[in-house]
Amino acid sequence: MEVILIQDVDNLGGINEVVNVKNGYARNFLLPSKLAVENNASNKKQLEERLKQAKKKEAAMLAVINDVVSKLSASPLKIGAKTGTSGKIFGSVTNLQISRAIREQKGYEIDRKKFRLLKKLKN
Missing domain, CATH: 3.40.5.10 (Ribosomal protein L9, N-terminal domain)
Known part of the structure; x- marks a missing residue:
């Protein structure tokens, strides 16, 4: 059937x-x-x-x-972070920081829980 x-x-x-x-x-x-x-x-x-x-x-x-x-x-996003004298970032860049940068620079609202980083970010 x-x-x-x-x-x-x-x-x-x-x-x-x-x-x-x-x-x-x-x-x-x-x-x-x-x-x-x-x-x-x-x-x-x-x-x-x-x-x-x-x-x-x-x-x-x-x-x-x-x-x-x-x-x-x-265009690329610019996210500010504190760095040491050698240029390495203290801590890490979080989804919240990326979400805020997208909202402020691109004018598009993306919930921070809706995406994840697939590869590590470098300066």
Whole structure:
């Protein structure tokens, strides 16, 4: 029996996938648990609409991300820190300092909890 998964199911498939399972498994577990629906014409239309909406949402999110990337990569950020006579920084540069610098220099608000540093910063 072919079913359309509404939620991710371990060892079977992910959301919005069409999978072929045994009749008993579908009737006794997937359908009553509302993890899947039958693969018929109306459910196929709903699946197509969900995929279409997800694609639109993803395109909008990608546009926002590209806008942020272009704003942030236009020029480098300058973050002040105390240094010793040898030029080494006392302490470290934190997410809070980076978030404030982005807000003040780029005019874009990013929550400090939303990003993490992938590599160490150097002067």
